[in-house]
Amino acid sequence: MEPRKLVIRAYQVGFGDCFLLSFGYSKSEKRGQRERHVLVDFGSTGMPEGIKPSEQMLKVANDIAERCDGKLDIVVATHRHKDHISGFTTNDDETASGNIIARLKPHMVIQPWTEDPALKDPKLPPLKRRGAQGMQASAPAQFFSSLHAMNLLAESAQREVQHLTSAKFRQPLAADVAEQIDFLANDNTLPNRSAVANLAGMGENHYVHFGYPLKLSQLLPGVKVHVLGPPTLEQHAEIQRQRSRDANEFWMLRAAAQRFWGIQSATAAQEQEQEQSQTILFPGADVYQDFFPSHDRWFIRQLRTLRAEQLLGLVRVLDDEMNNTSVILLFEVGGKKLLFPGDAQIENWEYALGQPEVAKLLSDVSLYKVGHHGSRNATPKTLWNMFSHKNPEMKARNRLRTVISTMKGKHGHRQSQTEVPRTTLVKELSNLSDYITTETAAKNAELYVETELRFS
């Protein structure tokens, strides 16, 4: 049994991702077997003006239900960012978008290995054992706790921005910096618990990594799915080993990074305590509250800006780390290849790109879901250069298709070359591929854009 065609719906979720892949089989199959459906992500952190987020998400969920005739086969949640999973949120009345998806009873749920709840229960308490061996044994659990620490830190960054922009200062903080911190921090705070629970309880769970064997001959006959990321820590270590004389270096660095995030989140917690109990760092000390001596004011202003930039740097790093836990899937079907990399950046890609057989697989990709809404660092140039179906001729046969879900003006700034989608990338994509964007749907007040592939 081989699929005849594939229809990809890119839903208009503003700033977020939501793709429905519908594989069409022979009409002679019995009802319920004629199509198979895979949902890749369902989340949003911002809608165009005039669109109410909760309503739009419900519309999308209902459309998914209708399109797949009440049955989803696979759900993929690439990583824990809100703009990829907020749509899975449920409520007590069972009327939320997440409830609608759950009722579609997906058979299988695919998430990165970093989301495996088993990691919460490490056999070794982190940091108790010293030496590379000890680190190695508990490393995945430590990594998991680092991700948790990052979420806590993001919350504290959101609180701290309030301080920096306090009304007591006559000179406001540069608005774009404050907004950026708030936007990135918000996307990185602890994921909605109900969405996480919903994902874990919907179907058979697979927490995957590079090379993970997905057995889909029953669920998606005629479709081969390669998992190209995220790499496991051992796979990451392999990359490091090629660079350094010290075989243990990766594990040392990993442990150091874990300590770093641990310290950051403990410090954030301390800040929160301070805030709540209204005590200060030094309980007995004399302080100036709302009046500052004139000779200190210039420097205090400088310091606020400096801290804001520093916070922005931090939330950027943790945003990157989260993006790099993304599941990367390559669907191989009817001689075509479709690449769905979530928001993966080079650190995630690195291992896969280093494998010769993967490079071969990627060279004739037919459709590429553009990473991270078109940000500047989620389409690694090494990867982009591998695609051989790029073509400046619009009518060329087998021309590469690129699909993007994005929304301008929400994230980053052109001045700092961080705007999303990145202008230079969009130019390249629209010059060398059939470029399909959810912005078209937003402009025409439609719920989605669609593209179809036929297999001979």
Place this chain on the structure above:
Amino acid sequence: MSTVARPRTRRLTIIAQDPSVRVDGRILTTEVEVPAEEIAPGPRGYRVKVIDYDTSSGVLYQPAAYPPLQNGAYLDPFKEDAALQDNSGLLEDPRFHQQNVYAIVMKTLARFEFALGRRVSWGFRGHQIHVAPHAFADANAFYSKRDQALVFGYFRGLSNELVFSCLSHDVVAHETTHAILDGLRNRFTDPSSPEQAGFHEGFADVVALLSVFSLPAIVSTLLPQGTRKTKLPPFLIDPDDLEVKALRESVLLGLADQMGAEMLGVRGDRADALRRSVTLATLTKRQVQTLPEFQEPHRRGELLVAAMLNAFLQVWRARIEAMKRGRPDAPLDRDLVVEQGADAADRLLTMAIRALDYTPPTDLQFSDYLSALLTADKEVVPDDNKYHYRDIMRRSFANYGIEPASINSSDGTWEPCNADLTYERSHFESMLREPDEVFRFIWENRGELQLHEQAYTKVISVRPCLRTGPDGFVLHETVAEYIQMITLQAQELQYFDPPVGKPSAMSPDQEVTIYGGGALIFDEFGRLKYHVFNRLSNATRQTPRLKYLWRCGYFDTAAASDGGFSQLHLDRALNKRSHIRETF
């Protein structure tokens, strides 16, 4: 008229290394000597202005008042608190933290001024550096040129204790060194090579660590209490404990362990960085240049730390040998051994700092620094026969693949300037302090001095110095530095003679700026003694520099290097590698 002589220095209490270094449960404190002044509340003084504002909580802490001169002496407001049986109260008083940073910054600055024999400016316009001892809740501390500031964070450490980076001697000295080095050689933060990038960090670590080891209180705490079978009284020490290997274990790694107890987190893992430097296996020049790990600037900087710290142990060891006076097995006086160690660290610190004046102002390599160090020392201490400091330095640097840049002299020092120069039209007096006069001199002699005639050329500084050797020998010198720069299209690089190579993938009309420059050392008669320079049109340096910058993606985006030291520290903490070539 005042009848009481005003003291030149005053003593202030600081925490010797950091609060985790304790003796009998008490925080190890020490008094340091800093230039005396009437301190305004802050402390605010003529070079340092402490402003204790915490951005994370939005609070400004009030400063302590410093009493004026009384009976010919300045009082240290925290002397008594530090002497208490339980002196942990120091940690709870922000005003002590303010004093701690003030004193260490002042002492570090004074240390540079002593070694260089002149006033030293910060790396920004302005005389006073702002210091924020509790700038934010974050495991970071850094120098910010834009904000004319040193900022120190506080955080919750692994033991769940609050950790204040402003209370770590080495952290404060390290960040202060960045600010001073930036004033002495402002082009050293330019993108150039992994070595130039690693130099700022490595040198700041060298100054910080040697500053800590020059405190007898610290050395004494780290030296073992004796491993000899027969028990020694506490004032004696077993010579077996003073072999180089033993000293490395007890003193260098001992400090790393002590630091490890509390300060994990700031700038990556400082204790780990120290441990890595100290235990680094010897390397050849080729290994340094080809092994991928040493192309990373921090790792490269550790070579400098390794070379200097091992030289410190060797020098100390040589001094201990001299103490034995033919009785190799006899126990030695512990205090004398401590004093020799602290002295050795102090002497090496002076050498390390003095070298800066003899370095080329742009595109520094470690080999340049080594030649500068040997030359600067030889000028002040011509006779090195007592402990052979310079031989020890050369050997220690060679162990990490660093050979002197000067190849024509047998001792690795720079060759004296023997160019046929015209002095007739320059005014001697004016040459000592006027950049315009020095510029006239170098312009007039541009051919002999191998300047590039078409480049923009600027004399950055002219500084008369008075350097004192350990034996009281005084050396007068005037140090001037100039830089040259030229901005061209990449395709024009081929017209240099010999041609400078363009990275092959670089577009021919890509704008590139290349630099050159020199340090001019004039003797007391205004004659040019040394001309330490990098020619702008030196293809053997410029070609690899452009290749390196191209590889790092420096030309791809202006945003490549905007985060300064703050971002550098964050990247180091997380071992972030730059992937700028992969981005759109």
